[in-house]
Amino acid sequence: METKKLHLGKLFFFLMLSIGGTFQLDAQKITVSGKVTDADTGERLIGCVIIEKGSTNGMVSDFDGKYSITVREGATLVFSYIGYETQEIKVKGTVHHVQLRPDVAHLQESIVISYGVNEKRELSYSVSDQEVSTHYYIPSTPHFAPDTEEYGSYQENRFKLALEEPLSTFSADVDMASYSNIRRFINNGQKPRSDAVRVEEMINYFSYSYPVPKGDTPVNIITEIGVCPWNRQHNLVRIGLKAKEIADENLPASNLVFLIDVSGSMYGPTRLDLVKSSLKLLVNNLRSKDQVSIVVYAGAAGLVLPPTFGNDKQKIRESLDALTAGGSTAGGAGIKLAYKIAKENFIKNGNNRIILCTDGDFNVGVSSNDGLEKLIEEERRSGIFLTILGYGMGNYKDSKMQILSQKGNGNHAYIDNLQEANKVLVNEFGGTMYTVAKDVKLQVEFNPALVQAYRLVGYESRLLNKEDFNDDTKDAGEMGAGHTVTAFYEIIPVGMKSNILGNVDDLKYQKRNNNPEKNVQFTDSSELLTIKMRYKEPTEDVSKKIEVPVVNRGATINTEDFYFSAAVAMFGQLLKESDFKGNSDFQQIIDLAEKGVGADREGYRREFIRLVKTVKGLTD
Numbered sequence: 001m002e003t004k005k006l007h008l009g010k011l012f013f014f015l016m017l018s019i020g021g022t023f024q025l026d027a028q029k030i031t032v033s034g035k036v037t038d039a040d041t042g043e044r045l046i047g048c049v050i051i052e053k054g055s056t057n058g059m060v061s062d063f064d065g066k067y068s069i070t071v072r073e074g075a076t077l078v079f080s081y082i083g084y085e086t087q088e089i090k091v092k093g094t095v096h097h098v099q100l101r102p103d104v105a106h107l108q109e110s111i112v113i114s115y116g117v118n119e120k121r122e123l124s125y126s127v128s129d130q131e132v133s134t135h136y137y138i139p140s141t142p143h144f145a146p147d148t149e150e151y152g153s154y155q156e157n158r159f160k161l162a163l164e165e166p167l168s169t170f171s172a173d174v175d176m177a178s179y180s181n182i183r184r185f186i187n188n189g190q191k192p193r194s195d196a197v198r199v200e201e202m203i204n205y206f207s208y209s210y211p212v213p214k215g216d217t218p219v220n221i222i223t224e225i226g227v228c229p230w231n232r233q234h235n236l237v238r239i240g241l242k243a244k245e246i247a248d249e250n251l252p253a254s255n256l257v258f259l260i261d262v263s264g265s266m267y268g269p270t271r272l273d274l275v276k277s278s279l280k281l282l283v284n285n286l287r288s289k290d291q292v293s294i295v296v297y298a299g300a301a302g303l304v305l306p307p308t309f310g311n312d313k314q315k316i317r318e319s320l321d322a323l324t325a326g327g328s329t330a331g332g333a334g335i336k337l338a339y340k341i342a343k344e345n346f347i348k349n350g351n352n353r354i355i356l357c358t359d360g361d362f363n364v365g366v367s368s369n370d371g372l373e374k375l376i377e378e379e380r381r382s383g384i385f386l387t388i389l390g391y392g393m394g395n396y397k398d399s400k401m402q403i404l405s406q407k408g409n410g411n412h413a414y415i416d417n418l419q420e421a422n423k424v425l426v427n428e429f430g431g432t433m434y435t436v437a438k439d440v441k442l443q444v445e446f447n448p449a450l451v452q453a454y455r456l457v458g459y460e461s462r463l464l465n466k467e468d469f470n471d472d473t474k475d476a477g478e479m480g481a482g483h484t485v486t487a488f489y490e491i492i493p494v495g496m497k498s499n500i501l502g503n504v505d506d507l508k509y510q511k512r513n514n515n516p517e518k519n520v521q522f523t524d525s526s527e528l529l530t531i532k533m534r535y536k537e538p539t540e541d542v543s544k545k546i547e548v549p550v551v552n553r554g555a556t557i558n559t560e561d562f563y564f565s566a567a568v569a570m571f572g573q574l575l576k577e578s579d580f581k582g583n584s585d586f587q588q589i590i591d592l593a594e595k596g597v598g599a600d601r602e603g604y605r606r607e608f609i610r611l612v613k614t615v616k617g618l619t620d
Helices: 002-012 104-114 129-134 177-187 199-203 272-285 313-321 331-344 369-382 398-407 418-427 429-433 466-470 560-575 586-595 604-619
Strands: 029-038 049-052 058-060 066-072 076-080 087-090 098-100 167-171 219-227 235-243 254-261 291-297 301-309 351-358 385-390 410-414 435-446 451-456 477-480 484-493 527-536 544-551
Touching: 049 066, 058 066, 058 418, 087 098, 167 451, 167 466, 177 199, 177 398, 177 410, 177 604, 199 484, 199 560, 219 435, 219 527, 219 544, 219 560, 235 435, 235 477, 235 527, 235 560, 254 272, 254 331, 272 313, 272 351, 272 418, 291 313, 291 331, 301 313, 301 331, 331 351, 331 369, 369 398, 385 398, 398 410, 410 418, 410 477, 418 429, 429 477, 435 466, 435 484, 466 527, 484 560, 560 586, 560 604, 586 604
Parallel strands: 029 098, 254 291, 254 351, 351 385, 385 410
Antiparallel strands: 029 066, 049 058, 049 076, 076 087, 167 435, 219 235, 235 484, 291 301, 435 477, 435 527, 451 484, 527 544
């Protein structure tokens, strides 16, 4: 852990946007340091982007909100952070502490429109050429119509009677794209679309303090039972998975193929420019035993950088810098070429992975959802994993990203700013880039003597048939080093009257008895449920099974992780306008999340609370 902290600390003080600013050789340099905080609360701002104006010299603030940057004497520093007003500071000394104010005016006037308040005004946002070259977070892109974004639609999970359907089966999910995408909507003053909200991805955006697995098992299972905060007559069961941790320096050699969309739709600071900056963060992590190839596609696909060792960082960066956007989008051809290059340079027992950076707007060749699904399924057995990084706004094709990540042994993140790129590619490097367990499936069996009905919260796109659990040919989710997965079941105990379950007429050809104990012979067990998990080693095709019973001890005093993750689930259900949101409201979410903030060294939990407060303040 200390090694990881040291590694991150060094990386935070690296020049993260580009190497080499546009300095005059005779200009005198000065090193400026300080701390970036919230002007209202005094909280440190982690991942604030600091740029020397008029150059590409920049960095981000560290875990404590601190920064240190060497600039020309008399230069101007630009401080940018999502949801805050950008601030410029003229360098007049070696220490500059900066307090950023929440950008309430921008959010208020735009969110008022999206949430349907009477006052309506046309909003626009423009930046000068100078600002585009130095700001890597642009609040909006008005030239794209928001209704061209595409999302998959799924029927929300409903309550099931434990007596009739005691088994619940689903694939583990480590994707987290939905949360950062929702954050982008809110920060741009828009109400998130209902089908953009995937509650499980919101929950799994955050890490939790689950114990690491012991022995040779790569994944550990934990459980916790509490009162359901949105319906206090029900219980809430939390299931947590924790993958084994591997220090970054101990990860095996990587064969990485950067597959980059350079079509016309990727033009702009939040698209291809942000892709370049994001991948440079990853390049900073590469070792001499790692190798990188770069494949691009627009109207056609091509190899722009043959396999290059990770210690030749300048060559990789120069290849990224040379990329420009234009033309149509032959995504299928790009995927085929990327797999070909990855196979030709396959490292046995290594980390073989394609990193696809795109807005998903495929329009040449294989471009339909069905066609992409067939293409990616053909490549799934190659031993090559897939990481999908989504970029852009207004024309974002989330539905295609989901298909590729779920069918191609992959994971999916949405990169809306450089801070998010740092989270995915630096802070969570092992989890994003190195798989320790594949085809991870969960099957929960409920005891109908104690559980009247249950509902899986989220995971609608990850549901499996009960017979799929023991079928090793059925694809499921992957877990990376150090990853956590969290799932919630809302449970109605036996004997609890509930209108949620509805009313069904008596059957004509069967006699229904209101006392289930006279219809079924139950085992004499105090177990509420049993969790079964199947997984495969990354290079194996036969699964292993773990089984963990959960004894009914009632709702207990809960952990900070329970409170916080339950608050995130509530927020997702409110945004999704769920039929089962119960008595949820924004203030209740804020109160519950604040009980679960904990140490929060990365600041992600406090950022969540700020988002909820923003929506609450503008919808009351």
